[in-house]
Structure formats: C-alpha cells, structure tokens
Amino acid sequence: MALDELADWRKSHYTKDITQEFIDKEVILGGWVRNFRDLGGLKFINLQDKYGERQITLKKGVVSDEIFDKAKLGYQYCIMVKGKVKRFDKAPGGIEIIPSKLKILNKTPEKLPIDMTGETNSELDLRLNNRALDLRSLRSQAIFEIRAEVLKSIRNFLLERDFTEITTPKIIGSATEGGTELFPIMYFDKEAFLTQSAQLYKEQLSGVYERVFEISPCFRAEKSRTKRHLCEIFTLDLEMAFADMNDVLKILEEMVHNVIKDIRKNKMPALKILKMDNKTIVPEIPLPRYTYDEILDLITKEFKINVEWGEDISTEAYRKLGEEITGYYYITHWPMLIKPFYIQPSKDPKYSESFDLQMGWLELTSGGTRVHNKEKLIEALEEKGLNPISFESHLNAFGFGMPPHAGFGLGIARWITFLCGLDDIRESVMYPRTPDRLTP
Numbered sequence: 001m002a003l004d005e006l007a008d009w010r011k012s013h014y015t016k017d018i019t020q021e022f023i024d025k026e027v028i029l030g031g032w033v034r035n036f037r038d039l040g041g042l043k044f045i046n047l048q049d050k051y052g053e054r055q056i057t058l059k060k061g062v063v064s065d066e067i068f069d070k071a072k073l074g075y076q077y078c079i080m081v082k083g084k085v086k087r088f089d090k091a092p093g094g095i096e097i098i099p100s101k102l103k104i105l106n107k108t109p110e111k112l113p114i115d116m117t118g119e120t121n122s123e124l125d126l127r128l129n130n131r132a133l134d135l136r137s138l139r140s141q142a143i144f145e146i147r148a149e150v151l152k153s154i155r156n157f158l159l160e161r162d163f164t165e166i167t168t169p170k171i172i173g174s175a176t177e178g179g180t181e182l183f184p185i186m187y188f189d190k191e192a193f194l195t196q197s198a199q200l201y202k203e204q205l206s207g208v209y210e211r212v213f214e215i216s217p218c219f220r221a222e223k224s225r226t227k228r229h230l231c232e233i234f235t236l237d238l239e240m241a242f243a244d245m246n247d248v249l250k251i252l253e254e255m256v257h258n259v260i261k262d263i264r265k266n267k268m269p270a271l272k273i274l275k276m277d278n279k280t281i282v283p284e285i286p287l288p289r290y291t292y293d294e295i296l297d298l299i300t301k302e303f304k305i306n307v308e309w310g311e312d313i314s315t316e317a318y319r320k321l322g323e324e325i326t327g328y329y330y331i332t333h334w335p336m337l338i339k340p341f342y343i344q345p346s347k348d349p350k351y352s353e354s355f356d357l358q359m360g361w362l363e364l365t366s367g368g369t370r371v372h373n374k375e376k377l378i379e380a381l382e383e384k385g386l387n388p389i390s391f392e393s394h395l396n397a398f399g400f401g402m403p404p405h406a407g408f409g410l411g412i413a414r415w416i417t418f419l420c421g422l423d424d425i426r427e428s429v430m431y432p433r434t435p436d437r438l439t440p
C-alpha cells in the first residue's frame with residue numbers, strides 16, 4: 001500500500017480541543033492508531049495524539065466506500081483524519097468523528113514489540129528498548145505530564161520568590177563533590193569530567209544573584225544497579241545567600257507542598273491513569289524533623305538494626321524507617337564525617353548543619369548550610385584529603401565577599417518515581433542511563 005503525503009494538510013486541533021461545542025464542525029486530527037475494531041459493517045478507530053484520544057467511527061453507507069475500504073489499519077499507524085464532529089454518548093468524551101478523508105502517513109509491523117493498547121503490561125526493559133514507541137502509551141504520557149507539571153510548578157514557585165534561574169557548565173576540570181564517581185572525558189588533548197552536581201557554581205552564583213536555582217543533568221559514575229539509581233540524573237539545585245539551613249528547610253517544604261497542590265489541581269486525569277489520585281496527598285507543613293541521632297536511636301533500639309554512630313543509614317534500615325514514617329520528613333544534623341567539605345560543621349563539630357528530605361524510605365534531597373569563610377573552606381578541603389590547588393578557581397570566588405549561604409539538591413527522577421507510584425526509577429526518565437543501559 002502506498003503511503004499518503006502530508007501535502008497541505010495541517011491539524012486543525014488536538015484531541016483535547018474537540019469538545020461538545022464542535023458538534024457538526026469539520027476538524028482535521030492527526031496521531032496514531034491506539035486501538036481499532038472491525039465489526040464488519042462498522043469500524044472504530046481510537047486516534048491518539050499527545051493529549052489524549054478520540055473515536056473515529058466508520059459505518060458502511062455513511063462514509064464513502066473508498067474511505068471504508070482504506071481503513072485497514074494496524075496498531076500505531078500514523079494517520080490524519082478529516083471529518084465532522086458528532087455527539088455519541090458511548091464514545092470517550094461523548095464525541096465521535098465521522099471521517100470524510102483519511103490519510104495513512106506511516107505504517108508499523110503487524111506485531112509491535114510491546115503492547116500499546118494498555119491491556120497488558122510489557123516488561124520494563126523491553127519497553128525501554130522501544131522507548132520512542134513506549135512513550136506514546138497512556139501510562140508513559142501520564143508520567144511525563146506529571147513530570148512537566150512538577151518542573152513548571154517548581155519554576156513558578158521559585159521565580160515568584162526572587163530566585164534567578166542559572167545554567168552552569170556540565171564539563172568540568174575537577175570533581176565537585178570531591179573524589180570518586182566521575183565520568184572522565186577527553187576535552188581536546190586534556191582530561192576533563194562530566195559534572196556530578198552544580199554545587200560549586202551555584203554557591204559562587206549565590207554570591208551574585210543571592211537566590212539561584214538550576215534544573216539540569218548531572219552524571220554519577222556509580223555502578224549501582226538498584227531501582228533508585230541512575231548514572232545521568234536530573235536535579236533541582238538551589239542556593240540562597242544571607243540564609244542558613246533553617247531558611248532552606250522552610251522554602252523546600254513550602255515548595256513540596258505547592259508542587260503537590262498543583263499536580264492535584266492540574267493533573268488529576270494523569271494521576272487517575274496511574275491510580276495515584278488517592279495516594280498523592282498534599283503534605284501538611286512544617287514537615288516532621290528528626291535529627292540523625294533520633295533516627296539512629298529508632299533504628300538501633302526499635303528496629304534492632306545495627307548502625308554505628310557516624311555511618312550512613314543502610315538500605316535495610318531506610319526500608320524499615322519508611323514503614324514507620326510514611327510521609328515526607330527531614331533528617332537533620334548528620335555526622336560531619338559523612339558530609340562533603342562544603343557543609344558547615346555545627347557548634348559541636350562532630351555534627352553538621354546538613355539535612356536530607358526523605359519520602360518514606362527514599363532520599364529525595366540533601367542540603368545544608370555551607371562554609372563561606374575561605375580559610376575554613378581550605379581547611380575543610382584538607383580535612384577531607386582533597387587538594388585545595390585543584391579548587392583554586394572556586395576558592396578565588398570566596399575571596400570576594402562571599403555571603404553566608406545554604407542550599408539543597410533534589411533528585412527529580414526520584415521524586416517523580418514516588419509521585420507516580422512507580423516501582424523503578426528508570427520509568428520516570430525518557431531515556432534512562434544506568435550501568436547497563438546506554439541506548440536508546
């Protein structure tokens with residue numbers, strides 16, 4: 001079968017635009033065949049575009065024989081339809097389109113590698129292998145609609161509060177988080193690295209624009225094969241000058257509250273597709289706050305899991321913690337021993353002015369008050385076994401009146417995983433990168 005040309009056809013609307021007000025009007029829709037039924041003298045096509053779907057109805061005798069015979073379609077064929085909008089209560093949205101013309105722009109193999117009708121769940125790796133197709137599914141569409149809403153809501157929230165959106169380099173000359181987990185690259189004839197976080201630059205820019213944020217990719221060369229780790233992550237990095245950890249805790253919990261309110265307000269259909277409409281609840285703020293010591297007490301005394309003071313909390317302990325504390329909460333004042341050089345020690349220097357935002361067992365964010373005194377920052381680097389010379393250009397910025405500042409980094413994919421009720425973080429990223437996955 002020869003394919004049709006696009007020629008001068010253009011969509012008049014998206015499926016979402018076609019409401020009852022369009023009854024008897026002519027429209028041109030374009031998209032993919034999500035489903036079709038052939039009942040002999042009657043054919044139904046579910047045409048799907050980026051926003052949803054509409055039913056195209058072809059009844060022998062009502063539409064021309066030419067178009068009736070042409071409508072031999074396969075799943076995910078790319079089509080355009082010109083037709084009249086009619087009321088039909090049994091169709092989705094109470095509307096059907098009676099076509100006068102049909103263009104078949106592209107075809108698919110008879111058997112698709114994954115189920116696109118939503119009737120069965122294909123295995124995630126198979127879906128990821130065929131991601132451009134999989135992303136058209138209603139489930140994937142719902143996930144990425146929610147992701148878009150989260151990003152929009154974060155931006156609106158921060159821009160309204162005097163934050164400036166910054167962009168910082170992703171190719172760097174030395175480690176930002178100090179030490180391991182860097183991807184080396186060749187930068188002409190020199191070795192360079194992909195950035196692990198916007199940490200150093202956002203700190204420097206807090207000394208310029210006072211309140212800054214960036215939503216950008218960072219790269220973690222960890223060989224962690226878990227359902228919550230990626231090698232290319234996307235983080236919200238925020239930094240505030242003339243502020244300490246308490247100001248950051250406040251702005252972060254307000255932002256979380258606001259984002260979830262926006263999702264509930266604007267993305268209820270997507271939440272329903274994901275069966276998260278009753279589970280995505282706006283948290284009350286202020287969020288509960290626990291110190292590291294309090295959490296350690298709970299883990300060792302109540303759960304009887306052995307964690308030495310000064311150690312990170314194990315996955316097993318986090319899992320148990322998530323059963324006990326189900327919502328969002330902060331863990332503050334971590335041992336300085338396990339925090340990076342840029343974090344400010346507390347009055348008792350065993351502890352630090354740092355925090356994590358947790359959602360049940362999952363860590364979403366870490367942050368804290370930073371060291372802004374240049375001499376102290378040099379000492380802190382040395383204490384962590386890092387060479388201040390490698391950080392020379394960063395340290396320079398601290399010689400020019402760096403204000404006290406604090407901030408956080410939030411893993412967008414981890415948050416989406418939770419908000420959409422996903423089992424595996426890879427589903428929350430369009431093209432995930434893990435130790436085992438570099439394509440598509």
Ligand code: AMO
Pocket residue numbers: 177196197198199220222228229230231233235237238363364365366367368407408409410411412413414
């Ligand atoms: P951290 O390294 O804790 O802090 O990263 C911040 C947040 O990013 C997410 N995250 C990840 N998500 C998926 N896969 C990974 N491999 C991964 N690693 C981290 C987590 C985490 O909480 N510069 C500091 C932040 C700051 O202090 O401002 C930083 O990068 O959700």
